[in-house]
Amino acid sequence: MCGIVGYTGQQQAAPILLDGLGRLEYRGYDSAGLAIRDGGALAQVVKSTGKLRSLIEKTDEGRTLPGTCGIGHTRWATHGEPSQTNAHPHVSGNCTGSGSGKVESEVVGVHNGIIENYMELKAKLTRHGYQFYSETDTEVVIKLVDYYYNKYKLGPVDAINRTLVRVRGSYALALMFRDYPGEIYAARKDAPLILGAGSDFSCLASDVPAILNYTRSVYYIGNLEIAKLLPGELHFFDLNGDEITLEPTKITWDAKAAEKNGYEHFMIKEIHEQPEAVRNTLGSLISGGKIDLSESGLTDEVLADIDFVRFTACGSAWHVGMTGQYVLEEMAAIETRVELASEYRYRRVLPRGHELLIVISQSGETADSLAALRKAKSMGVRTLAIVNVVGSTIAHEADHVLYTHAGPEIAVATTKAYSAQLIAVYALAVQLAYVQGKIDGQAYGNYLEELSALPDKITRILEEKERIQWFAAKFASAKDIFFVGRGLDYSISLEGSLKAKEISYVHSEAYAAGELKHGTISLIEDNTLVIGVLTQSAIFEKTVSNMAECKARGAYLMALTSYGNYSVEDSADFTVYIPKSDPCFMASLAVVPLQLFGYYSGVARGLDVDKPRNLAKSVTVE
Ligand code: F6R
Secondary structure, eight states, rough: EEEEEESSSSSOHHHHHHHHHTTGGGGGGGGEEEEOOTTSSSSEEEEESSHHHHHHTTTTTTTTTSSSSEEEEEOOOSOOOOOTTTTTTTTSSSSOOTOOOOOOEEEEEEEEEEEEHHHHHHHHHHHHTOOOOOOOOHHHHHHHHHHHHHHHHOHHHHHHHHHHHHOOOOEEEEOOOOOOOOTEEEEEEEOOOOEEEEEOOOOESSSSGGTTTTTTTTOOOOOEEEEETTTTEEEEOOOSEEEEOOOEEEEEOGGGGGTTTTTTHHHHHHTTTTHHHHHHHHHHHTTTTOOOOOTOOOHHHHHHHHHHHEEOOOOOHHHHHHHHHHHHHIIIOOOOEEEEHHHTTTOOOOTTTTTEEEESSSSSOHHHHHHHHHHHTTTTEEEEESHHHHHHOHHSSSEEEEEOOOOOOOOOSSSHHHHHHHHHHHHHHHHHHTTSSSSSSHHHHHHHHHHHHHHHHHHHHTHHHHHHHHHHHHHHTTTTEEEEEEEEEHHHHHHHHHHHHHHHEEEEEEEEGGGGTGGGGGOOTTTTTEEEEOGGGGGGHHHHHHHHHHTTTTTTTEEEETOOGGGGGOOOOEEEEEOOOOGTTTHHHHHHHHHHHHHHHHHHHTTOSSOOTTSSSSSSOO
């Protein structure tokens, strides 16, 4: 979703902000803009639609916008079409044309998120003589700040606080006030925003990669807190306007981790980083030959008490929950349910007495997942977050946190974070099973051995990527693809199908193989690609039969199974073999060829695989 950056210091702001926006491109956007001011001068606003490149060209790489203080934005349209007028920054005054140029306005700002009651606020402001030039909720919030600023004349912090009290929704805001040159004000609620400072500058952004070249010391402001940025100084305020102290967090990952390092795309780089992501996540959960979750507060006593697990998440993270459901029930014999966060949050939920609700999220900011977490907490349910981004809202609010150690994930489609999430789920399942006496010490040791063998097995699969590349190119113009599997293989199929459609824009569906006959099989035509996932030996034959039914109706069959299951070649036209592991852990291996298939299909179709159309990396609106 939208990306925000801000800088105030001694250097020219525009090139720094453009660089920062470039590092946030992965979040998804359809227009971009900057507001820069030079000392006491008025802010100059420049906006453009489409790729950031056009803003870079329009401003001659920032050279036409002199000034050492500014804010920037990439917009992912929610209210109002992607146009120059609707692009940010927005201003409190009246604006003609597309809103670019020198602005007289009192307040200039950028916003990420959604203001839910913007219609009501707009009506109020209209009654007070404000006029609106755009269709955005952002213009409303900027004008509301201006209204309070002029009404009470108590300065920016007071005006922002009064606005925060009136506004409903989620937001990260960065604002400049005409009377306060060299200063930027920021506030957030349920949308990501980080701040950093050096000896002569301070800066803000929606995510760490945007500021990592300037500082590793990052501040996370809480909901309804305000930050004031001056060159070399950061001040924080609570909702009463009282100054508060925040401690910085040190970012340990290398700035290079957020660069392509010779790979053509972030996605393929991140696919290759999976052995490391899995190894690092395992390393954080296993020590001295034992799983140790105590740092998260999930002690053996806590685990012994749990008799019901509910996963909730969105998209790929929900697929991890789906795999988790099979694994927990199989390994730990604990009743488990998995729910889409967007459904869970609005339905009547009957919590169980000894329930553990697990929210899985790479970003830790997904609006629906956050809402689901809050709902569970409000019902007194114990919550665990499996999160990749340190300091994110979901990590902050859950009772327990297990961090995945995937490093920064830049490509919009998740790969390495998904793999790291699986590991956290496996470790939890093994420990629950052991603590609750469902497995003995021997089985426990075997599981740990299988887990530690996963990174090398993933590496081995990656070594054979050329075969998938060839196959993906052959089917790049496919109209439809069906992914089928039973049980845990069904959860893998869901992820394979999502990867295919989001990256290559080919329509695809995942089906529990036994369901095909109940309708979907009518869609099979000559040469329709059906990809069968067959990692579970107990149901191998059943899925093979379902695939054969498709073949009899003209389908082209690809099978994905482990070495040794060569009989599949009697039915399949093309087979991909992966190493064997414990059946519970096979998703970690089987997903890799499917990620590669999605990636290479998109590349073969000449698509922007790192930033598929209409998608955003961090979905901070519902
Ligand atoms: C798909 C993908 C999305 C995310 C989903 C949840 O490749 O990346 O489906 O998994 O938007 O995001 P997080 O994990 O940040 O909550």
